[in-house]
Amino acid sequence: MNNPIDFTCAEARPLVPAYLDGELSADRASPLRQHLMECADCRTQTQAHKAQRQWFVPTPDVSVPAGFASRVARRAFQGDTGETPVSTETLAPVLPFLLQMTAAAACLLLVLSGVMRAVDVPTGGELRADDAATMTLEEALDRLEALDGEDGLLAEGLNR
């Protein structure tokens, strides 16, 4: 490698962009400059960096819309916070997904409610209306007292 003085090519090349930007301190720029004078490979690299910059051509000034400053100042003093509201345009990409998820959740709820009803509904063996028909009044009151707990308020009310 044709590395003169203090710098190797590997050390020199990362410094080239900052050197071209004029941002390298003198103590770093001086040995780099010396290296570039004596190293053809690094000079080629430097030329490539310079050429790449030509992709960043100055662009014409953007015209600011008439009345922009006065509009912004007025909105600022009216208390506009500058927070961007969530617009329908912002939601547009996710809207189909949200609708699909809502539909799926509705279907799931429907199925679950059906399952719960099937589980909770007493079967014929558990619920027999003819039991009540054959029950005497005293039996019925006993059942009510048992259901009503220690106070038996409901049974008392019925007794009256």
Next chain:
Amino acid sequence: MTTQFSDTRGDRPSRTAQAREDARLVEETLAGNQLSFQLLVERYSDRLFALTRHYTKNPVEIEDVVQESFLKAFRRLDSFHHQSSFYTWIYRITTNTILDFLKRRGRSPIQVVEDPEVLARPEPTDGFGPAAKLEREEIVEVTHKVLAELPDIFRTVLVMREFDERSYQEIADVLGISIGTVESRLFRARARFRDRLIKDYPEFSPGGDD
């Protein structure tokens, strides 16, 4: 009342005078003077429009981003303590607003608008420079398309350095990073730009066909 001043790029007051005027306008704004804030907006809106244009070509989006940035600045104006210039401060707010905007929108490719102004073509060069036959509009289009493919941390430093010609110190101030980080990030950003350019446009590589 406040003093009117020129805001053209070629006729700006000196930095010190500008900083003094900015400080006065900020104080007057905080005291409730709407016109002073309007003057601050007038002073910097052209540069912030130009900055934002590197991220979106939609005029409505550009205006929205710059407006949102100024409104945020107004809301936080009492936290501006003149430790940096007002421009650096509003530039930082705008950069963050742009990054938020890009996140909200997703990374859709930039749409390059027609640019009626035709400037001189760059000199033909070796290496990764644009071919001499490319029109300026084509260079702008290719550059912005490649930039749009880069991660935001690389894209922002390239825009600040290559288009806005901000110093490393200014970039460091805006992004809240060290100068060493700016240097290394720029180095990587340029390498990524070159790699992406060669990948998407192999005809522009040193050995590529014109």
